[in-house]
Amino acid sequence: MTALIEKETLIGKRVPKLDAPKKVTGAAQYIHDIELPGMLVGKIRRSERVHARIVRIDTTEAKALPGVHAVLTAADTPGVGLGHGKDNPPLKGDKVRCERDEIAAVAAETEDIAEQALKLIRVEYEDLPAVFSPAEALEDGAPIIHEQHPKNIPFTYDYHHGDVAQGEAESDVVIEDNYRLHFVTHCCMGVSGAIAQFDSEGNLTVHSQTQVPFLYKKEIAPVIAVPPEKIRVIQPVIGGAFGSKLDIYPFEPICIFLARATRRPVRVLFTREEEFLASPTRQPVELVLRSGVKSDGTLTFRNCRTLHDNGGYTSWGATTPFVIMQTISSLYRVPHCQYHTTVVYTNNPYSGSFRGFGNLQATFAVESHMDKLAEAVGMDPLAFRMHNAQQPEETTPQGMVFHTCGLSECLSITTEKSGFLAKHDANRETQAAPTRTGSAVKRGIGMASLLHVGGGAKIYRSDGCGTILKVDDHAHVTVITGSTEIGQGSETVIAQLVGEELGLPVSAITVINSDTEITPWDVGVHASRTTFIAGNSARGAARKARDKLLIAAGEKLKVDPETLDLRKGLVVRSDSGESLLELGKLIRSLHFARKAEVVMTSDYYEPPSVMQDSEFKGDVSASYAFGTQVVELEVDTGTGVIRILKVTSAHDVGKVINALSIEGQIEGGVVMGMGYAIAEHLIVKDGRMKNPSFRDYKLVTAPEIPVVDMHFIETNDPEGPVGAKGVGEAPAICTAAAIVNALYNATGVRFCELPLTPEIVLRGLKQCGGHCP
Amino acid sequence: MKCIKQEISFTLNGGAVCVDVPVTTDTLTMLRDRLKLTGTKYGCGEGECGACTILVDGVAVNACLMFAVDCHGRELTTIEGVQTEDGLSTMQRAFVSCGATQCGFCTPGLIMQGTSLLNRSPDISVEQIKRGIEGNLCRCTGYHKVIDAIATALDSNRSAPKEHS
Numbered sequence: 001m002t003a004l005i006e007k008e009t010l011i012g013k014r015v016p017k018l019d020a021p022k023k024v025t026g027a028a029q030y031i032h033d034i035e036l037p038g039m040l041v042g043k044i045r046r047s048e049r050v051h052a053r054i055v056r057i058d059t060t061e062a063k064a065l066p067g068v069h070a071v072l073t074a075a076d077t078p079g080v081g082l083g084h085g086k087d088n089p090p091l092k093g094d095k096v097r098c099e100r101d102e103i104a105a106v107a108a109e110t111e112d113i114a115e116q117a118l119k120l121i122r123v124e125y126e127d128l129p130a131v132f133s134p135a136e137a138l139e140d141g142a143p144i145i146h147e148q149h150p151k152n153i154p155f156t157y158d159y160h161h162g163d164v165a166q167g168e169a170e171s172d173v174v175i176e177d178n179y180r181l182h183f184v185t186h187c188c189m190g191v192s193g194a195i196a197q198f199d200s201e202g203n204l205t206v207h208s209q210t211q212v213p214f215l216y217k218k219e220i221a222p223v224i225a226v227p228p229e230k231i232r233v234i235q236p237v238i239g240g241a242f243g244s245k246l247d248i249y250p251f252e253p254i255c256i257f258l259a260r261a262t263r264r265p266v267r268v269l270f271t272r273e274e275e276f277l278a279s280p281t282r283q284p285v286e287l288v289l290r291s292g293v294k295s296d297g298t299l300t301f302r303n304c305r306t307l308h309d310n311g312g313y314t315s316w317g318a319t320t321p322f323v324i325m326q327t328i329s330s331l332y333r334v335p336h337c338q339y340h341t342t343v344v345y346t347n348n349p350y351s352g353s354f355r356g357f358g359n360l361q362a363t364f365a366v367e368s369h370m371d372k373l374a375e376a377v378g379m380d381p382l383a384f385r386m387h388n389a390q391q392p393e394e395t396t397p398q399g400m401v402f403h404t405c406g407l408s409e410c411l412s413i414t415t416e417k418s419g420f421l422a423k424h425d426a427n428r429e430t431q432a433a434p435t436r437t438g439s440a441v442k443r444g445i446g447m448a449s450l451l452h453v454g455g456g457a458k459i460y461r462s463d464g465c466g467t468i469l470k471v472d473d474h475a476h477v478t479v480i481t482g483s484t485e486i487g488q489g490s491e492t493v494i495a496q497l498v499g500e501e502l503g504l505p506v507s508a509i510t511v512i513n514s515d516t517e518i519t520p521w522d523v524g525v526h527a528s529r530t531t532f533i534a535g536n537s538a539r540g541a542a543r544k545a546r547d548k549l550l551i552a553a554g555e556k557l558k559v560d561p562e563t564l565d566l567r568k569g570l571v572v573r574s575d576s577g578e579s580l581l582e583l584g585k586l587i588r589s590l591h592f593a594r595k596a597e598v599v600m601t602s603d604y605y606e607p608p609s610v611m612q613d614s615e616f617k618g619d620v621s622a623s624y625a626f627g628t629q630v631v632e633l634e635v636d637t638g639t640g641v642i643r644i645l646k647v648t649s650a651h652d653v654g655k656v657i658n659a660l661s662i663e664g665q666i667e668g669g670v671v672m673g674m675g676y677a678i679a680e681h682l683i684v685k686d687g688r689m690k691n692p693s694f695r696d697y698k699l700v701t702a703p704e705i706p707v708v709d710m711h712f713i714e715t716n717d718p719e720g721p722v723g724a725k726g727v728g729e730a731p732a733i734c735t736a737a738a739i740v741n742a743l744y745n746a747t748g749v750r751f752c753e754l755p756l757t758p759e760i761v762l763r764g765l766k767q768c769g770g771h772c773p
Numbered sequence: 774m775k776c777i778k779q780e781i782s783f784t785l786n787g788g789a790v791c792v793d794v795p796v797t798t799d800t801l802t803m804l805r806d807r808l809k810l811t812g813t814k815y816g817c818g819e820g821e822c823g824a825c826t827i828l829v830d831g832v833a834v835n836a837c838l839m840f841a842v843d844c845h846g847r848e849l850t851t852i853e854g855v856q857t858e859d860g861l862s863t864m865q866r867a868f869v870s871c872g873a874t875q876c877g878f879c880t881p882g883l884i885m886q887g888t889s890l891l892n893r894s895p896d897i898s899v900e901q902i903k904r905g906i907e908g909n910l911c912r913c914t915g916y917h918k919v920i921d922a923i924a925t926a927l928d929s930n931r932s933a934p935k936e937h938s
Binding site: 017020021023025026032033186187188190237239240242271486661669671672695701702703 | 805814816818819821853855856865868869871874875876877878879880884900902903904906907908909911912914916918919920
């Protein structure tokens with residue numbers, strides 16, 4: 001009797017990452033680990049001045065040092081600007097605008113020689129007056145950072161819906177606060193680096209940690225004067241990204257210039273200190289939020305103005321208003337909204353993209369206000385949020401369509417599981433009272449929710465991804481995807497989605513995702529888009545292969561393909577599960593047939609989202625992610641030290657594809673959000689970083705982590721792959737907001753700036769009562 | 774600049790090694806650049822991140838903080854030496870099955886730290902595990918699954934013979 005094969009699913013399982021074995025054995029090759037024959041060491045000389053004219057650079061002595069192969073300055077390069085504002089030439093020739101500025105580069109045989117050569121470069125500067133606060137940079141007569149922007153304003157953003165004056169007139173309570181969000185940085189455990197090599201035909205191969213390999217080619221081409229079709233991007237295993245590798249920073253074109261000058265492969269690799277000094281930061285924001293509410297608890301309006309410190313050059317940080325305004329306009333129902341951002345050049349470090357992309361800053365302000373407004377109208381924080389929460393099938397005034405929306409479920413389950421309301425009331429009772437034991441420690445509980453894109457973001461004309469898929473003899477599948485793995489686990493999710501369609505285990509699937517000569521086009525890993533977009537594309541290619549295989553099996557078995565299914569590497573009868581044919585055997589028979597065929601398919605998935613119009617309105621993502629986190633903490637009112645005890649989180653993830661991966665994203669996101677709130681602070685004084693090391697820049701360590709109680713809300717998004725939404729950024733977004741609300745619950749003091757370090761907390765508690773100035 | 778070298782010999786992943794190294798070289802540089810064992814990672818170069826953790830005589834050490842010449846006569850184990858004849862070690866298997874690696878850059882250091890904890894005291898609490906990996910930074914996982922993995926490996930090692938020293 002033939003074995004009967006039951007249908008098994010891979011969806012929702014705890015599937016270990018496909019790349020885990022090579023990562024736990026040390027076999028994974030990061031940029032640091034690649035050795036090319038004849039490779040030279042590239043090093044960069046930085047300005048150390050914050051604003052100065054370069055009078056003269058003398059490289060004579062450096063060039064004469066034995067072992068030095070090239071010394072380059074701006075004069076040796078095309079001088080074309082990089083980045084979102086195209087205002088950042090890789091090597092600066094006329095003047096420097098911030099501490100990190102690149103002014104010369106060396107390629108040498110060893111690191112020691114390269115270091116020595118850097119010291120032999122003589123630079124003469126003429127210091128210029130500098131400006132370090134965006135408000136001061138807007139004053140008349142402020143130093144001008146870029147001559148083409150005499151007011152120091154490269155961008156402004158304006159958005160509105162409804163009429164905030166009407167909203168204010170309808171309000172029973174109106175509040176306004178100033179929030180100040182600080183500099184933090186990504187701290188990827190693998191420092192930045194690149195390897196460049198030209199062949200004799202002038203073709204360039206770059207080993208780059210970029211998150212956007214195809215856009216990279218287009219963006220870097222004019223800067224290095226190599227046409228994009230002659231650029232091949234190979235991505236090694238990437239030691240963390242979190243958005244930091246979304247833009248191209250000067251070290252990459254510099255590495256390419258050095259390779260071209262020396263006709264040798266060159267690697268530029270940062271030290272940890274350089275990683276702090278020359279990486280992008282999270283956008284610091286000064287934000288004024290004015291909100292109103294009716295006495296029945298209905299929100300009436302939000303009016304928000306922000307000042308963005310752009311630093312010396314424009315990278316992605318300048319574009320965070322795109323995301324900030326979404327949360328201002330559409331996290332809870334807001335009938336009237338006005339939003340304005342002024343982006344201002346200063347002589348500070350410049351910001352890039354960082355997990356959440358402005359949303360941590362926006363959510364911090366909005367969710368602080370939600371608590372204050374609730375209290376003002378005498379509602380509890382949960383009932384107030386529930387009253388204003390969006391429901392499925394709503395379209396927000398900004399044009400976002402929430403086909404699915406699990407916000408209410410997230411609010412319910414987190415508050416229920418954490419016992420929020422009872423604890424919230426109990427803590428309030430003890431805010432002013434000395435604790436029973438005489439100890440200065442008080443407990444607090446606070447909540448915050450989030451809205452973020454969950455199905456990509458159409459910021460380019462396409463937000464798509466391509467897949468090529470082949471099924472070979474012995475039923476092994478190779479999935480060639482445009483998407484990028486940065487540790488988040490995308491290749492494993494892709495393998496699960498493909499295995500699900502083809503009835504194969506993930507062990508039968510290899511995912512190729514690291515070489516633009518092989519992989520099809522994709523927009524890159526950002527906007528929490530990879531599971532959604534690359535997942536749908538992989539699924540599309542797998543379905544085509546499945547159809548092809550079932551038709552071939554039907555012909556061979558002389559049965560209707562509709563009656564067949566693929567399970568466990570076999571072709572089976574779908575009703576009974578009766579095994580009919582080995583899949584590998586079927587494929588071999590196709591290869592050896594008179595009209596031989598290969599089973600190879602491709603698919604390009606383009607989500608049904610649209611680009612925003614000139615008023616920033618439109619359904620920019622194919623799906624939206626929601627979540628709520630409840631934080632429980634202890635604060636020692638004698639020392640200002642905060643301990644985060646527990647985070648109860650619920651995320652609308654659409655559908656869980658890989659439970660292990662999604663838990664990892666949430667646990668990691670919560671700890672990153674917690675670090676933003678209470679530990680991390682890149683201290684910048686007069687344009688200079690004061691703590692560029694792990695000794696002085698405090699990351700959260702293992703003993704400090706809270707218990708994380710996770711709940712997944714499955715809303716089965718109709719457009720998502722098997723119903724899933726993106727969740728990469730979401731978990732980091734609302735933790736800081738929930739922490740500041742919990743701190744208020746514990747102490748009765750409301751803080752409007754981060755980080756909540758012991759000094760700031762203590763000062764807040766002791767001096768001004770901590771209320772926003 | 775004169776480079777003073779010294780010849781040293783030590784045991785590395787069970788085999789004898791004899792090299793001459795500049796006296797100023799640290800163990801991390803020797804392992805990666807000279808001996809081409811790139812599984813041990815550079816994260817900060819000043820003992821703050823733990824990415825370069827190796828075992829010296831069975832105890833976890835930051836390779837970036839140890840002069841190479843001080844390896845003389847010692848027994849070193851790197852991530853490349855952790856696997857057993859049967860494949861991945863208990864600790865490595867637990868890191869895979871518990872989802873303890875994401876970008877993976879801190880992983881070799883954490884596995885060495887976990888292995889050192891396991892060698893020192895097979896009966897430690899979750900709180901002790903957290904303290905034990907305090908010097909290893911991870912930016913992806915939030916440490917939860919790393920702690921799970923080390924606890925899982927300790928559990929399975931209690932019921933199995935000691936596999937590595």
